[in-house]
Amino acid sequence: MSFLNYGNIFWEIIVFLYFSCKSWFLSRIFRDSQIRTHFLVSLTITAAALLINSQIQAEYARYLDMSYVKGAIRLPPFTLLFILADFISTVVLLLLITARAGTSFFKLPVTRILMDILRLVMIYVIFILIVSRLWVKEVDRNLNWNFECFKSQMAIDIAVFYYQNGRLPNRLDEFSQFTTNPINNSDLVFTDGSTLSIYISDQMGNKIIEGYKDLIGLDTDPLSFFTVYRIFNKTLCSGGLKIPSEYNQDPSWQK
Numbered sequence: 001m002s003f004l005n006y007g008n009i010f011w012e013i014i015v016f017l018y019f020s021c022k023s024w025f026l027s028r029i030f031r032d033s034q035i036r037t038h039f040l041v042s043l044t045i046t047a048a049a050l051l052i053n054s055q056i057q058a059e060y061a062r063y064l065d066m067s068y069v070k071g072a073i074r075l076p077p078f079t080l081l082f083i084l085a086d087f088i089s090t091v092v093l094l095l096l097i098t099a100r101a102g103t104s105f106f107k108l109p110v111t112r113i114l115m116d117i118l119r120l121v122m123i124y125v126i127f128i129l130i131v132s133r134l135w136v137k138e139v140d141r142n143l144n145w146n147f148e149c150f151k152s153q154m155a156i157d158i159a160v161f162y163y164q165n166g167r168l169p170n171r172l173d174e175f176s177q178f179t180t181n182p183i184n185n186s187d188l189v190f191t192d193g194s195t196l197s198i199y200i201s202d203q204m205g206n207k208i209i210e211g212y213k214d215l216i217g218l219d220t221d222p223l224s225f226f227t228v229y230r231i232f233n234k235t236l237c238s239g240g241l242k243i244p245s246e247y248n249q250d251p252s253w254q255k
Helices: 003-030 039-065 078-100 103-107 109-141 144-165 227-234
Strands: 186-192 198-202 207-210
Touching (some): 078 109, 144 207, 144 227
């Protein structure tokens, strides 16, 4: 069984314990036994919460998979957000109801059940809005061009090594100071292929250097090879690429 499956089971247990015992805890917090729900009602709400949690776990995996760079998006466990949202909304609703109608309101089982069902629906909608906001914030923090500039720098470093040594590197540490992908902190994997063919990826499965595809023109004129990276450095990467001065002599791209 994978780690992800173990994680899902863990959160299912947490959800089951939380919703099964919630009314008991609330009755102790508010010191009123009328707040406690019937065992069958509590069991029904728990079953509904487990169903919602299964959908939440699927949403969690889907959101992480939507990242342009695998492993770059970091979100808190959706189940934890769901439980926190439920607890906060429950306490707020109980405070409002007891302040307006008193605890006698809870003597009406049908009203109480309807309130719980509506609250679950409301929490699910609010939860999706919160998660969407968090995801957008993470995407803004890990902009796609950061990864593209990192890939460009790796290609530049390979080219510089090639022109200085007359051969391609055989190891990562021969040409680069990077041992991990800085976008997701995943270890880099170097594969020495055939002539002019090097493959570099990270352990998350992101492709960084894809053989000759990223080294087209390497065996021709160096200035021509670096042309696209000089353009990237002036535009996409805002001067962040390190290109040795001897390969950066195109007058049309001087500052």
